[in-house]
Amino acid sequence: MSVMDLTSMLFVPAASAKMIGKARSLDAPAVILDLEDGVGIGEKVSAREGLATNIGESWPGRPLLFVRVNSPGTEHFEADLAAVARLPLAGICIPKCDTAADVVHAERLLLYAGASADFHLCPFIESARGIVHAAAIASATPRVVAVALGSEDLAADMGIRRTKGGAELAYWRGVVATAARAAGAIPIDGVFIDFSDPEGLEADAAVGRSMGFGGKQIIHPSQVGPVARAYAPTDDELDRARRIVAAFDEAEREGRGVVVVDGRMIDRPIVLQARRLLSSL
Numbered sequence: 001m002s003v004m005d006l007t008s009m010l011f012v013p014a015a016s017a018k019m020i021g022k023a024r025s026l027d028a029p030a031v032i033l034d035l036e037d038g039v040g041i042g043e044k045v046s047a048r049e050g051l052a053t054n055i056g057e058s059w060p061g062r063p064l065l066f067v068r069v070n071s072p073g074t075e076h077f078e079a080d081l082a083a084v085a086r087l088p089l090a091g092i093c094i095p096k097c098d099t100a101a102d103v104v105h106a107e108r109l110l111l112y113a114g115a116s117a118d119f120h121l122c123p124f125i126e127s128a129r130g131i132v133h134a135a136a137i138a139s140a141t142p143r144v145v146a147v148a149l150g151s152e153d154l155a156a157d158m159g160i161r162r163t164k165g166g167a168e169l170a171y172w173r174g175v176v177a178t179a180a181r182a183a184g185a186i187p188i189d190g191v192f193i194d195f196s197d198p199e200g201l202e203a204d205a206a207v208g209r210s211m212g213f214g215g216k217q218i219i220h221p222s223q224v225g226p227v228a229r230a231y232a233p234t235d236d237e238l239d240r241a242r243r244i245v246a247a248f249d250e251a252e253r254e255g256r257g258v259v260v261v262d263g264r265m266i267d268r269p270i271v272l273q274a275r276r277l278l279s280s281l
Contacts, residue, residue, distance in 0.1 A: 004064065004090070004120075005029040006146055006186050006215040008227040013038035014067065015047035020054045023063065028224045029215070030064040035080050036071065036095050044076050048083045059088045066122060068093035072102045078109055085113035091120035091145055096153065098129040100140035107141050119143060122188070125176050126150025127157045134175050138183035147180035148217060149173060151190025164194065166204055170211075177212035186214040195220035205230035233277055241274035 012023045014033040023031045039047045059065045069080035094106045103123050121143045138147045180187035189208035192201045205216050205227045216227050248271045251259045259266040
């Protein structure tokens with residue numbers, strides 16, 4: 001299970017040296033320098049060629065640095081991977097993954113290009129075909145540290161009419177979250193495109209958290225705070241977790257098999273959840 005903090009992953013256009021410079025000091029767990037949707041067709045080559053210079057030889061420990069290359073099958077895919085293989089990255093994001101073969105192919109190209117032995121991958125599931133193969137994509141290689149839902153591309157592929165509340169994505173969110181967790185990876189929820197609505201974002205992120213996601217893609221620095229609040233445990237949750245762990249530990253010491261907290265029976269899965277919550281602090 002990954003211990004990376006990917007609570008929010010902020011997209012930054014890879015063509016903008018100024019924005020990359022600002023990204024170094026952003027108060028975000030992770031940033032994704034985007035060579036795909038964030039870069040126009042005419043800027044693809046220059047963005048790729050300038051990336052090493054704009055990043056430099058080192059990067060701060062926070063935010064974690066990812067690069068999203070162009071998708072498998074495009075003319076830029078292999079060149080992008082070759083260009084980013086030796087950069088000081090926390091991981092490489094592979095968009096529009098339809099099968100596990102897309103992930104394995106990217107892994108092989110990165111190794112061939114001289115990537116370090118411990119690089120990580122974050123495939124994006126953005127199509128009906130990707131949903132069908134979600135479990136295989138998530139477990140394609142141990143290098144998969146996270147799996148992201150490309151909600152807007154998926155909606156387009158499925159012909160889904162999007163709403164601000166996002167209830168229409170419940171099934172697909174569940175598929176991606178389950179596939180990632182089963183593979184020991186962090187599931188990353190899709191974007192909330194209205195960055196002028198922090199309350200709506202926080203509510204949407206809270207839904208994602210309740211479905212098992214470990215983080216969310218964001219498109220503006222102002223979205224870091226609302227997502228952090230949605231994913232942070234509340235005081236009540238922490239208090240209950242501490243009482244559950246204390247009661248269970250006492251019961252074990254006394255040889256008792258029954259634990260009751262707040263009038264409810266507590267068994268090992270609930271204790272495990274409480275311990276995980278406390279260990280995340």
